[in-house]
Amino acid sequence: MDDLEVRQLRYFVAVAEELHFGRAALRLGMAQPPLSRAIRELERRLGVRLLERTTRHVSLTPAGEVLLRDAKPALDAVAAAGRRARHAGRAEPGLRLAMKADYDGGLLPRILAAYRLEPAALPVELVLVGRGEQLPALREGRADVALLPVPLADDRGLDVEPLLTEPRLVALASTDPLADRPRLRVADLAGRTLPDGTPADRDGRPPTAVTAGPSPLAEAPPRRLDLAQIFNLIELGSIVWFPPASVARRHPRPGVVYRTVEDLGPITLALAWPQDSRSPAVAALVRTATTVAATAARP
Amino acid sequence: MDDLEVRQLRYFVAVAEELHFGRAALRLGMAQPPLSRAIRELERRLGVRLLERTTRHVSLTPAGEVLLRDAKPALDAVAAAGRRARHAGRAEPGLRLAMKADYDGGLLPRILAAYRLEPAALPVELVLVGRGEQLPALREGRADVALLPVPLADDRGLDVEPLLTEPRLVALASTDPLADRPRLRVADLAGRTLPDGTPADRDGRPPTAVTAGPSPLAEAPPRRLDLAQIFNLIELGSIVWFPPASVARRHPRPGVVYRTVEDLGPITLALAWPQDSRSPAVAALVRTATTVAATAARP
DNA sequence: GGTCATCCATACCTTCACGGTATCAATGCC
DNA sequence: GGCATTGATACCGTGAAGGTATGGATGACC
Incomplete structure (x- = not known):
């Protein structure tokens, strides 16, 4: 009688972000009344009022703000668990590298060539994402490693290894x-x-x-x-x-x-991966990449 | 058609840990057949086989091992979200400090006395737990700060501030x-x-x-x-x-x-709290505690 | 090698949670 | 004060989740 369900959290996040039951229901692809009930049920389970609502205005209570902040990482964690398991079950496991196309500092061919020689190497699958989408891809389990610019706004749960700094x-x-x-x-x-x-x-x-x-x-x-x-x-x-x-x-x-x-700051590219990744394939890629970057740095 | 549910993850973890459907069902307080079906349904959703089972033996597939590893932090995150929201909704919010009784290095009275003078201070509620239970309490949202010995086996997602080192x-x-x-x-x-x-x-x-x-x-x-x-x-x-x-x-x-x-290593006590805690009450407690510990160190 | 106990899967049934439609009621606006 | 907007309520149908009974495969033991 204690456990929250993912569905409830998803519903709550939608309403809390829209601050409007109708729009939230639309976004969730459902009707408004069941959504109202689901939120009510969530509040009953928690024994806490999450939203202050009149027919004209919806706002978050302090408890609601806390839940909104905590719910998103929790939903990410669940989604990541599913995605990683799905990927691990594929017949041919690969290493998924999330990056923005071309933003590899010119290192990628050499890194991949060197990586293929590693004993722990797996086939690398490039997950090309838009600007700033590398981190979400990593957190939601769509990728195993990401190549991205640092410093990160939020590196919680991640290990980060800088590769190279280059001018813009x-x-x-x-x-x-x-x-x-x-x-x-x-x-x-x-x-x-x-x-x-x-x-x-x-x-x-x-x-x-x-x-x-x-x-x-x-x-x-x-x-x-x-x-x-x-x-x-x-x-x-x-x-x-x-x-x-x-x-x-x-x-x-x-x-x-x-x-x-002259006075434009340089950009630093780094590899990032989930801290709890114990995959030897990831470890080997990181090792390889840092080696390649280091040798590329001294011409 | 994509989302995992908390219930499914709980069921899977039970079976994966017991490696026995009957015992897992017992532990979950349900009958065995629905559990079998739930796992089957989970595998269908993921499109991945998680458990290899005969009537005599149950074992994890590689995908199952990945999911078992990821499911537990995900479940923790969901539980923590619920607990924190519940706590935030209480009329009188307090700061919950998890510790093992007496293991405060003798500092607690002074820390609490000094803390009460802080403007951001909240009433402190001690959550007395057994040996090694401070971290779970923190991760599951039963406490806002924990007093515990470092180094930690796993400090992911936590900020840690050492207070004092004392001999055993x-x-x-x-x-x-x-x-x-x-x-x-x-x-x-x-x-x-x-x-x-x-x-x-x-x-x-x-x-x-x-x-x-x-x-x-x-x-x-x-x-x-x-x-x-x-x-x-x-x-x-x-x-x-x-x-x-x-x-x-x-x-x-x-x-x-x-x-x-003579040659017994000392023990270091520290405060730990969730990295994403933006509570001024926690920040004030940490600041106070380090100050008290520092002044206590030079007699 | 045959018998037996064990244990996961299947079949079938019941319940209730979830979602939908229709409608009410409160609220802010003109 | 009338009206449009919007969340809540009432009511209903469907399906998912859980229970019991039972089947069937497998390893153990004599």
Whole structure:
């Protein structure tokens, strides 16, 4: 008579994020009355009021805020358990590496080549995800290791091993007035629009800043552009872009020039994996990757 | 069609630990056939075989082992979410401190006195638990902070702040031949029985060693003695005991003598709390406790 | 090697929790 | 004060979960 159920937590999170039973029910793909009842039942089990509601307004009680904060990691843990078990049962187990396409510092081919020679190696399956989606992929058990920029906003439950630090450049239209100057400063680019639609601030926007996850129907979802779109907009002078040097090197393109920005902070790529991973395959990949990165660092 | 349910995980853990459907059903308080069906349904959802079973033998598949490992933290997370929400909803919120009775290094009165003066202080509720039960209490949301010996076997998800290190003594019957010698070495006590029924090894058994949690009906559950029983057995010469100095100081007793053991490692007490705790009350307690411990250290 | 006890699976039944529809009632807005 | 919005209630049907009875395979023992 004590145990919460996953379904109840899912329902509660939906309502707590929407603060609206109707919209939450819609999001959950069900009718509103059963949702109201389910929340009521959850409150009864806990013996605690979670939501203060009138017909015009729904708000979280302190207990509700606590539960909202704790429920999400709990749901993640359950989902991860399922995904990992599912993956472990596949006939041919592989090592799933989550990364954003091209953001490997140019190391990936060498890492994978070296890794294949390891005795503990498994076939590597690349899980290509969008910007900032490496961590969720790891936490939800869709990947076994992730390649991502550090520092992380939240590295709880993870082990992290930095691989390499590389400078970032700026990508400009070749017709841009600034393209004539061989070296720039961040201040020269202040106010320019970035690929995600936000204006460049004076830090050149640290790449891990916007990792809040899918916000509760936020009014302005950040623009998600693919490479072709990005280059198109750069060429037209609509946006500027701060790719790491290795990404720029891999994408030479007429109409787009790369320039160094003197005071733009570098980016550090790292491997991350669940702390409780006792997989020798993961351990071998980490070992291999650090070795490759170290040898690549001294040219 | 994707989500696991808490009930399914609980059932699976029971079977995976017992490796016997009948006993697992007994432990879960249900009949065996529905349990068999539930596991079958779980396997169907995951699309993975978790248990290899004949009528004579049940064993885990690799996927089953992965799930068993991941399911327990997931269940803990769900239980903790419920407990914390329940606690947060109480009219008068308190700070729950899990500890083993008396194992506070003698600091607790001063810590609590100083803590009460803090502006962020809440009423402190002591959660007295058995040896090695502080961590589970924390992880399952039964406590907000724990006072326990470090290093921890598993500190994932926790922040830890050491408070003080104190020597351990040995408690012997006053009639014991060794009682005449003012100073002893661990080797002198090798082979003596400890309160938990195990023989003393040459380290004097680090106090965090046997924290594996309630093992799956292990054949020899460690003896759990209370203080009166311990003293009784010491007096009779049946066991020896290695209490920290502060515990010994608090329990003078005729028929029992305390002696220093030259090469017995000291014990370090620390506070631990969930990494995601953003409670100012916890922060204030930690700050207060470290201050008190620091001032107590230089007499 | 035959008999037997053990133990997981199957068959079948009952109950109740969950979800749906229709409707009420309270609340804020114009 | 009328009205639209929105959460709660009433009522119903379906299906999942649990129970009992029983089957059938397997290892043990004589």
